[in-house]
Amino acid sequence: MQPQRQPLRSNAFQVSGQRLWQWYQQAIANLSQEQERSLVDLRQELDWLLLEISNLTPLDLKLTPSAPPIVQMQVSLEELQQLWQQRLTENKPVQHLTGTTHWRQFHLQVSKDVLIPRPETELLIDLVVDAAQNSARLDHLNLWADLGTGSGAIALGLATAFPQGTVHTVDCSREALAVAQRNSQTYGLDPQIHFHWGQWFGPLVGLEGQFSGIVSNPPYIPTEILPTLQPEVFEHEPHLALDGGEDGLDAIQEIVAIAPQYLQPGGFLLLEMMCGQDAAVKTLLINQGQYEQIQIHPDLAGIPRFAQAYRI
Numbered sequence: 001m002q003p004q005r006q007p008l009r010s011n012a013f014q015v016s017g018q019r020l021w022q023w024y025q026q027a028i029a030n031l032s033q034e035q036e037r038s039l040v041d042l043r044q045e046l047d048w049l050l051l052e053i054s055n056l057t058p059l060d061l062k063l064t065p066s067a068p069p070i071v072q073m074q075v076s077l078e079e080l081q082q083l084w085q086q087r088l089t090e091n092k093p094v095q096h097l098t099g100t101t102h103w104r105q106f107h108l109q110v111s112k113d114v115l116i117p118r119p120e121t122e123l124l125i126d127l128v129v130d131a132a133q134n135s136a137r138l139d140h141l142n143l144w145a146d147l148g149t150g151s152g153a154i155a156l157g158l159a160t161a162f163p164q165g166t167v168h169t170v171d172c173s174r175e176a177l178a179v180a181q182r183n184s185q186t187y188g189l190d191p192q193i194h195f196h197w198g199q200w201f202g203p204l205v206g207l208e209g210q211f212s213g214i215v216s217n218p219p220y221i222p223t224e225i226l227p228t229l230q231p232e233v234f235e236h237e238p239h240l241a242l243d244g245g246e247d248g249l250d251a252i253q254e255i256v257a258i259a260p261q262y263l264q265p266g267g268f269l270l271l272e273m274m275c276g277q278d279a280a281v282k283t284l285l286i287n288q289g290q291y292e293q294i295q296i297h298p299d300l301a302g303i304p305r306f307a308q309a310y311r312i
């Protein structure tokens with residue numbers, strides 16, 4: 001088993017700016033040999049990697065000829081080359097090379113045990129805030145659930161948006177929970193967040209009827225589609241975080257069925273889903289019979305990706 005990379009932190013290496021620019025230009029030139037991947041994406045990833053592991057700014061990368069003579073880096077130039085090779089030859093996500101990613105205002109630790117939180121999921125937090133403001137019947141905004149917390153991204157977003165609130169997170173991966181816990185400690189949000197190991201609502205028994213909102217980005221990819229995902233995803237991200245069963249709806253179905261027991265009247269459920277699942281998820285919500293004001297929200301590209309419903 002490969003050792004887990006710890007997130008790179010201190011700028012321990014001083015590298016000649018000139019040598020680094022030579023390496024950078026060469027790495028860009030070599031990208032033209034890549035045939036199956038988007039050059040624009042790889043170029044962006046190369047820049048992201050450099051910015052993440054050095055004290056360079058985006059402006060420095062645009063003004064390479066007048067770049068600083070010495071660059072502070074978290075790895076040597078040789079190790080940078082090895083990391084970039086891993087990106088190209090092993091399809092490793094660039095976030096796995098550094099052990100970090102950016103999500104909303106957070107700089108999060110990630111590992112092979114958690115889904116790398118996606119930009120589209122950032123919108124869920126804004127939808128929760130809107131849904132909370134629009135609920136006339138909510139008694140309080142104190143108790144939240146993040147089901148399938150992974151890196152803890154959604155939980156951190158909820159805890160920040162509702163500073164008086166408590167967030168209960170659940171995941172069936174102990175390794176993921178450990179990552180989420182570390183991320184919550186980094187931001188001093190751990191007093192607000194409880195971490196539970198188990199299956200969906202299993203660890204929340206005793207909290208029935210109390211939640212203001214239940215939020216989840218569950219696994220929703222149909223099993224047979226998994227091998228067609230990009231190798232960066234299929235080969236490196238946990239299938240537990242992706243695989244939603246035959247039609248992709250196993251987890252969503254279970255959460256939709258049980259959430260009303262845990263919501264206070266006027267509380268709401270907000271779910272992320274895959275493109276094309278909106279009609280099926282809406283039907284599940286309607287047929288459950290205990291939801292009202294069922295709404296589907298698009299992501300920033302206009303694709304229906306989120307389902308929202310209030311408990312009657």
Ligand SMILES: C[S@@+](CC[C@H](N)C(=O)[O-])C[C@H]1O[C@@H](n2cnc3c(N)ncnc32)[C@H](O)[C@@H]1O
Pocket residue numbers: 114115116117118121147148149150151152153154170171172173176198199200217218219220240241242
């Ligand atoms: C799509 S990932 C979402 C991770 C994170 N919330 C995010 O948005 O980036 C789904 C998460 O659900 C967890 N999960 C899968 N099956 C589960 C189950 N039966 N009970 C609890 N968590 C589960 C996975 O371990 C994974 O962390």
